[in-house]
Amino acid sequence: MENHSFAIYANKVEAHLKKPSKTFTKADIMKLVEDLDIKMLKFMYPAGDGRLKTLNFMLNSVEYLETILTSGERVDGSSLFSFIQAGSSDLYVMPRFSTAFIDPFEEIPTLCMICSFFNRDGQPLESSPEYTLTKAMKAFNDVTGLEFQAMGELEYYVISPDEAVFPAVDQKGYHESTPFAKANDFRTRCMKLIAECGGQIKYGHSEVGNFSEEDLCYEQNEIEFLPVPANECADQIMVAKWIIRNLGYQEGYDITFAPKITVGKAGSGMHIHMRIMKDGKNRMLDGNQLSTEARKAIAGMMDLAESITAFGNKNPTSYFRLVPHQEAPTNVCWGMSNRSVLVRVPLGWTSGEDMCHKANPIEPETARDYSSKQTVEMRSPDGSADIYQLLSGLCVACRHGFEMENALEVADATFADGDIHDPKNAERYAKLAQLPDSCCASADRLEKQRKVYEQYDVFSPAMIDGIIAQLRAFNDGNLRAELKDNEKGVFELVKKFYHCG
Known part of the structure; x- marks a missing residue:
């Protein structure tokens, strides 16, 4: 057996x-x-x-x-x-x-x-990214008595010669099937190899972004993982990116995880889902509502959101993705099942309904506990991230929420329901903090909040100094304004960071 x-x-x-x-x-x-x-x-x-x-x-x-x-x-x-x-x-x-x-x-x-x-x-x-994450997880457990788990969503573009047959609809590639999505078979081969090498995959699908340009077809794909201890999540993401690139190279595809590859088209993020566990039980829910622990963790991410970009958005093109109307966040807020906010609380099977029975009437009705499935999702990071630093920063932020005396008030103040791009919500969102618009701005936010990351000796001062220096060296404080409506300039910038991360 x-x-x-x-x-x-x-x-x-x-x-x-x-x-x-x-x-x-x-x-x-x-x-x-x-x-x-x-x-x-x-x-x-x-x-x-x-x-x-x-x-x-x-x-x-x-x-x-x-x-x-x-x-x-x-x-x-x-x-x-x-x-x-x-x-x-x-x-x-x-x-x-x-x-x-x-x-x-x-x-x-x-x-x-x-x-x-x-x-x-x-x-x-002390300053290695992997050991920083180990320290962050230990500090989280020491303070809260809980385990920090995470899973990643890898978005990437597959670039191949364009084909005239079964053309895809521009920017309408979400969950598209073959033959309108040409890279689906490649994605499934990637998933097989990733799983054989230890990756705990949840699913894969084609994503929103697709377009043709200069006889090339660009198709966005996503592979999402299952929640595991955060250090295992980081290892799996690293190996997965290595496999996708290698298989693409073998099969003649160009692959990019770059956050932005052209003006007006969907950029690629690397969303991170998190949950907090104790004794094998998910503590994100209290009944069918978000738990106090989950709201505190969210508050910590709200408080440190602007500096988390220093770990998750590592080059100037990252900030060309974090603009309105591109399914990427710009405001520091959170919401339920809302893809326009920074931290999304996705559907968590909390209705108590037996959907399996309803879809398959011959199946007997059963009562099942789905609480293990509830996560919260940080939507700002992208493929330029150092995944170990990013998960360390998120782990610190969630721990920070447990140490904030006003955590629940912060959670209430930053909750935002409804589309942030809808004019009727403009007044509400105008009161919210904005994510940084450049590497330089991100470095400034990290400088102001570095003590939280250095607490409990999680991030070494040398690492924080190095990240700040690296980000400021881009000198991109006004770059978004300078390249506005300059597609050629954006394309040249994208080429420079095409194979980031």
């Missing part, structure tokens, strides 16, 4: 070892190498540019494999992170066995693992 249950596991390593990834040990990895005749090992780790880096090992002997798994390897930290000086740049990278997956692209049998960074004293690198 146990073997049968693992036969349906998409994760190839879990299926082979017949155990969940969280329980993988060094002995498991060594057995896997022997069983599958693995010839190479690949260490992968996120660097300062938000992309996975790679170190390849040729396996010569069992002894060498054991050494690599036990001691890791040295890398040049100054080439990976801007805040590390060349004079003291050596870092260790240590593989995390729970992240092991079979490389789906290598002809030589290769096992990949994501690594953590350690300093010369063998301690976790």
Whole structure:
């Protein structure tokens, strides 16, 4: 029976070892190498540019494999992170066995693992994005007694030669089926590989954005994940982006996660859904209403919303997406099932109705608890984000909400129902804070609120300094105004950051 249950596991390593990834040990990895005749090992780790880096090992002997798994390897930290000086740049990278997956692209049998960074004293690198998230999750748990979980929505464009047959309707690609959506098959192949490499996928679909330009077809797609502990969410997003790009390269597609690729068309976000858990139970609801804990977490995000963009919107094109009428937020507010607000509370199956029975009358009526499905969604981030920094910032913000004496008042004051673009709501939204309009403005907000992020030693001062310097270096304070109605100028800017994150 146990073997049968693992036969349906998409994760190839879990299926082979017949155990969940969280329980993988060094002995498991060594057995896997022997069983599958693995010839190479690949260490992968996120660097300062938000992309996975790679170190390849040729396996010569069992002894060498054991050494690599036990001691890791040295890398040049100054080439990976801007805040590390060349004079003291050596870092260790240590593989995390729970992240092991079979490389789906290598002809030589290769096992990949994501690594953590350690300093010369063998301690976790304080300023590494991955360890920052670990610290943020611990501080959240210490303060609230709850676990912070998250899931991401990856939006991206697939660019291919245009076809005259079955043309798509411009900006009407949401959930479109083939043959009007040409990239659906590519997306499903991506989903299969992501799942085989450990990604917990919820679903995938075509998105709103599609258009043709200069004999090229641009189709927006989305892959959404299931909620998991936030550090696992970050790892899955990193691997998923790597897989989508690699498969696109193999199949002759150009892929971009850029937040904006042309004027007047939908940009790509990376929305983050969150929930707070205790003893395996979702604490976002109290009955069929949002819980006090959820409202406090939302209040924290409202209070820090403007500086969260420093982690989730990392280049000037990010702020060309955060404009009205493009399904992207501009005001600091939240609402129920409202896609024009910054933080959306999506439908959570709270009606108590048995929709399964109503759709399928021969099914018996059942009472089921759907409370695990309720999340809240932050809609400002995009594909330029450093996913570890972003989830760390959101985790800090949710914790901050529990520490705010006026959290529930802030939640009430920032609640906004109704379309923000409807003139009848103009007076209400005019009273709300606005998201930053540039990297420079985002850096200013982070500078003002940095103490909250540095509390409990979550974000190191060196990391905050580095982020602020990186954002200010774009010198884009007036860029949106300068490029207004300048499509050529916007296109040149987009090209510069086309493969961000």
